Each structure stands twice: as structure tokens, then as C-alpha cells.
Amino acid sequence: MIMNKKVEIKIDDTAYLVNEGENILSFCKTVGIDIPALCYNEALKPYGACRLCVVEVKKGGNVRPGITASCTLKASEGLEIITQTEEIHQHRKILFQLYLAQAPDSQVIHKLAEKYGVNETPFPPKRKENDNLGNECVLCGQCVRVCNEIIEKGVIHYIGRGYYVSINTAYNMPSDICMGCKACAEVCPTGAIQFEDIGDTRHGHSWSETKIPLKQCSICGAYYAPQPFDEKILGKMNPEIEKKLTEMCPVCRRKYMSKKQTAIKENRFSILNLK
């Protein structure tokens, strides 16, 4: 396969020369075309679940003309798409109304919907009691995908099917493989995933109260990083770093390093002086 083969595509009647296979949603963002999306993340494989990023394919390549998600659309020679039409707005409106009912307590969703002119929903709210994600989850799957694809831990996954899908740990039991890296919380578009550090433990409130021990700084005694995550990262260091450094919190480490630097410099000066 030839890499970086350029193809000409048309978006909203403007021609662009782009790499073949380039992700259309991602490209639209770079040229300032506004398309809402909840499940798309450049670090993850395109998933095509939130459907907000729909565009209309006019013609082109190997794609059937019609409404399709732009996050799973790839650039091919002659592809022509339109990002704004009455029909797209109508579909998006319904989708936002569905999201407003699905995640009734999410301020992010309310604001996003508002931005696209949707302030209310005709559908009854799907408010679950004791929802582990605070009725803010839209099931975009970013957390599941980051944990499986990138972190390669698979702590969380979808449970159930259809309307009753939820995301949690296996059997809704505290996980013993979660490293507490919080990548899931980081990618969550609605901020639904809750972690809290209390004393020597990180509490994954959203994930069946999974508990991850925190590592204590050998100098100041502060708890600074989840132990299993720290071990994984240190295990990847090559060459290994000074053992002392592996037991320090970032603050103490910085102090220690700057002291050491000063010492080296002074040492250097003293050598110079000798000369």
C-alpha cells in the first residue's frame, strides 16, 4: 500500500487534498468545520456509536450515498460530503432529545444540546436509582475502549443489552486488576466517572467501589500515585532509574533533583577552579 497518497475530496462544496483514508471527522475539525461528537477520540479506534457526527455523503469512493457517521468515514478519491443540511439538523435534534432523556443529570449534555438549539425533550427521563454513573453516562464507550485498547486491562465493559446496557466491572464486583490510572475518567465526555483519593486509597466510586492502594512518598509521607499503575510504569523504564527516585512523590522528586543538579554544578565549578 502506498502511504500518504493524496486524494481530492469535497466538503460543503470546498475541495481539499487530503491523505487517502484520513478520518473525515478529524479532518473537519482541523479545518474548523463544527461537527458534534461524543464517542470520537483520536487515540481510540473509531466506534460510530453516538451518531451525532452524521453527515451526508453525496457521492464517492466505496461509500453509499446518504446519511452516515463522519467518524467512521474515510477519505477516498471523489468523496463529496455535506455537513449541514435541514435533514442532518433534524436527525441531530432527535438524537439530542434522546440524549437529554438518557442522561438527564448531565450538564455537559444539556449545554451541548443547547448549543445545537435543543432545550427540551419529548421523552421521559431515564433516571436510574443509585446509578453508578450518576445518570450522566451516554454509553459512548470511550472508557471501555481506553481501558481495553490502550491500557489493555479490560477492567470495565458493557453489561447487558439494548436499552439496559450499563458499564461497570465484571459482576459489579470491585476490580482487582484496576490500576487506578483514571484514563476512563479522563476520556469521559460527560465527566460521569467518579474517583476519589481518601487517605492511602483511591476509590473508584463508579466502578463498584473498586479500591486501589496509593503509594506513599518516602520523604514527605504524602500519598501520590496508585501503586499498581506506578509499578507498571516503573517496570517499563529503561534504563532503570535510581531506586530512591522511585519512592518519591513528584514534589520531593523535583526538590531532590534540583539539589542534585546544584551539587553537580558546584562540583563542576570546583573542578574548573582546580584547573
Next chain:
Amino acid sequence: MVGKEKNKIISHKQLQDVAGKGLLSLQPPEKIRIAVGYATCGIAAGADAVYQAFEDFIRKEQLTDEIILTKTGCFGFCKQEPFVNVVYPGKPLVIYYNVAPEEVKKIIEATFQKDVFLEKALCKIEHWNHHTAELDYGKGFEQVPIWNELPYYSHQQKVVMRNAGITNPNSIEEYIAVGGYKSLFKVLKNNLSPDDVIDIITDSGLRGRGGAGFPTGIKWRNTRKENSETKYIICNADEGDPGAYMNRNEMESDPHMIIEGMIVGAYAVGASSGYIYIRAEYPLAINRLQRAIEQAREYGLLGNNILGTDFSFDIKITCGAGAFVCGEETALIASLEGEAGRPRVRPPYPSVSGLWQNPTNINNVETWCNVPVIIEKGAEWFKTLGSQNNAGTKVFSLVGNVNKVGLVEVELGTHIETIVCEIGACGIDDNKIKAVQTGGPSGGCIPAHLFDTPVDYDNMKKVGSIMGSGGIVVLDETSCMVDTAKYFLNFSVDESCGKCVPCREGLKHMHEILDRITKGKGKSEDIDLLKVMSDTIKKTSLCGLGQTAPNPVITTLQYFENEYIQHIEEKVCEAKVCRELTSFYIVADKCTGCTLCAKHCPVDAISGQAKYIHVIDQETCISCSSCFNVCPFDAIVKLSGESIDTPENPIPVVKK
């Protein structure tokens, strides 16, 4: 193993030797052959007891030297199961219907007298065209009609079901006796190249029988084109449409046909292993396929160096865990890989990146079934069946409110009317037929005034439905169209995988709207809301399930909007199906005071005593129909949107 090696078929003579063995059991020269229809439908109707009765009788009367007792698949007329077919040497094959265990003796006695037990004889077969072979049974039994003189069969064309109900599905020898594995022989031994095979399939115009109707030849070519060492083929046997069971019957009645089709397909696309993905709810089909695979291996038709050539291929069976969405090809592949059955975006199509990212060709059971006969008889022959761009036949399961339910195989392009009114013999109790629902939850309802529509991929689409995998549910005036739409939508809600929002959330809300309409709580804006939601779900869903799930609602709105309006505005359900809109009343001058209704009422809503006219308390009544069903005097009426005068309290019955 050494013993089994000897069995391997390499030469044409060896194939014929096996065929000879099969023929001996199909048409034993000096014995009577009695075969009990033993597919799931037959078993459900009591075939087990019938088989047992034959077995007991034969043992008791010491007839084992005179009678061969065996099992066959299903002859397609579900209403008349259990079926038994009897062959007396030189006489026509006689098919008995609705056989009860106590009739076994009479059938055997009649047969021994070279006669027929007329009371239960449905039809006879003097000559049978297996298409891959022809069998003559003999003439006689003038009182019994020839099978295709019956209105049920006269419009049918048995190509896929050519062996069903005649041969024993557990016998590879019988399959070979009726021309089985001849196509494979032709392909591998007559040096047809993979491209030649694909050309034949392309020329034949065969389209995917799973419902989408994609040309099979093109699909095969796409997989063949891919440059990859590992390729797979898959048989999609995850049949799940409510009321559809064509594939089950094909697998149960003639498993070798599928296996032969798959071997030919594997050779054409260049695959060395194949999977049959079958729903776990089909244990008998799984059992028969498994046995067929083992038999094919023993004869060297599967495994290494098939028929002594360089070509090697084998098949594994994988069971689905009960998810409808796994019939969607990308979800099916995910499920095969051990992942949850959730569809992914196409392209890439499986022909480019399928099972474990390798090029994969997936076809439906019935598509594979068509392959051997096309290879054997040729593309031109196949094109003589069916209509323009819709070559061949299609098996439909005709169910619902129709007199003759069963599996019907007709040429594509046959009109709905022929299927429903002539083959199915119209509605039960002379009820007027209102519509047919085709294509399962992805399909739509076609109203009676469009019954002149030819059943094929293109015409069904034109009227808003799809042909789908072949389910035809007949709806008559006792069916409520809003309730029907709700039923199918409920199915889709249950079976949605939950990945994309329009299908996961949208369908559920649509179902809730339909639910409130059927409960008389619909709002006037609901119809418009259903329309815009249907449109969005259809256009924005990720996979075929979501994209087609609103079809039952769209088509019922298109053809039966008046019923929706009646439910919403007048609170009337004309078919009297929707409970909340239906009331029951006891007609005073018909009630005899027998108390039966009151005894059966689960909520004690009926007051009265012996010889008193009973009265239903409308507040307490839950419209369960129990009283209506038990009243021996037809004194209870079911009404929607109207009421009749009844006494307020029970009063003595006035003797006339």
C-alpha cells in the same frame, strides 16, 4: 482410523457405489420403507410417539425383515404433521398426514395388502425430481391424488427442499443416492477453476437468501480477490425472525446440501476452514449438521485432500448464545471471535477484513443450499426459475391467521395472493385477511389491496417491506395493526445490542409511545413523533437491525394510519385486541345463569348466582377474555368504543 481410510471417495465409481448403498435404503427392492417426518415441527406434533408406535408394532409382529423404519426431514406442510411416508416396492410413495400412534397398525396392514389407508392418505409420489437425480416409484393407487395436484403444493417448486421429507437427513448415502456431492465432484474432478465456479454462480443470478439480496457471485469474487493466505467462509444459521423457520428445516431435513454448498464455496473463494454459526435454540439441526460433517469427513469429502485432490477444507459448528443481532454479519463475526455480539461499521466489509481480520465470505443457509443444484444443473437452468433479476426459488414460512400453515417454496416473483390465498387457503374461519407481515422485525406490513405484488427482493422493497429471510405472517381482521407494530418493535427493543443511540434509546421510546396508544392514552402529536423518530432511526442507526427496525411502524402508519387515529381519538380498537380499549358485557337475554363465567373470572369482576343473569363490573374487569372464552351460550360480547345496556345487578333469568 485405518478402517475409515478405506471409505474415502476418490473415484467416480466409489461415489456411485455409495449412491447404490443409499438407493438400497431409499427404495429397498424387497422391503417396505416407512419413514416418519422427524424435523422439529413433526416432533412437536407427535412424531416421536408415532415412530415409537411403528417400532413397537414392527417388533411385536416380528416384521423387521419386511419393513425398514427410518426418519426423514419435513415435507413442508406443518399443519398436517406428523407425516409418514410409505414405499412399497414398485408402488407410489404414499404420504400420510396427521398420523396418530393408533393408526400405525392400519397403515402397515394396508401396505401389506399393496393398498393405502385412505383415511389419512394425503397424496402420493410416483416420480420425484430431486433435480440432482430423479427417482421413479411406480404407478397405482388411483384414489390418492398426486402430490402436486393438491392446491397446497401445486404452486410450489421444490428446489431447496428437493430432498426434504424424502431422504433420511442422517444418511449421507441417501443424499449421495439422489445426486448429492455430484457437484463437488464436478468442481474438483472436472478441473473447474475457482473462477469458473464463481462465474457459474454469478451467471445464475443467485442473490443472498438472508434477506439483503446481495448477488452471491459478486460476494464470492470479492473474497477471492483478496490476497491473503487465510480466508474463511461462514454459514449464517442464526435464524431469528419471529415466525420464520426455513433455515431450521433446511438444516434438519438436508444438512449435506449445506455442507456441499460450503465446500464448493470454500474452493471458489480459497478458504480452508469454515464455520456454521447456528443459534443454540436449534439442537436438532446442530445434531444433524454435526453428524453430517462427521460422515462427510469419513468419506473424505471434508478434511485434507478432498476427493484425493490438493484441496483441503473443514467445517466447525459454533453456537450462538441467543442474540438476534448476531445474524448481522459483523456482530456474528464478533461473536465467533469470542466478543460480545455488537456490529461494527462497514466498510471494511467481511470480504476484505472479517473473521480475525481475514477475508471472510458469509452466506445464509439457504444461499448455500442453492449452490450444489446450480453447479449441477447450470446457471441457465437456474435462471428459468423465478423472475427478472430474481432467479430461483425461495422458501417461506407461512404462518399466522391462515388456514394452511407451513413451509412453502415458490419461484421468486410469485404473487402474495397466490401464497396466501391459494397455497395458504385464505383466512381462518372465513375472516377477512388484512395484511401480511414479511421479513420479520425488519420488514413491514403489506395490505391486502397490494397482494398482487410479486414476492421478490425489488418489489417487496417498493411497497415498503423487505423479503427478508422468508417469514410471512398473515394478519386478519382480528389483528390490530398498532398492536402488531408494537409487537415487532418490542422484539427489536429486546434484541438491540445497545451500541448506538438511535436504536438503543429511540426504539424504546417509540415502543412506549405505541404502548400508550394501545392503552388509549395516545396523544394527537404521537403519530408525527413516530414518523420523525422512524426516519431518524432508519437513517442514523449503525447497523441493519436499527436501520430497519422502524419498518413495521412506518408501513402500518403508511397503510393503516386510520387505526392509529381510531386508537388515539376515538379510543377504539376495531380488532378488539388492545385490552385497555376493549370491554366485555353479558347479554341479558342470552345468559342462562350457569355461573361458568363467574367461576373463571380471575379478578371476581362477575357477580351473579345460579339462574341469575350475570353482570360484569366494568371497573374491576381486566379484559382478560376468560369469560368470553368459556361461555357456552355466546352470551358475552367483546366491544370497543361502544357499550350495551345490561342490568346493574344480577336479576333472575326469565324462562322463555
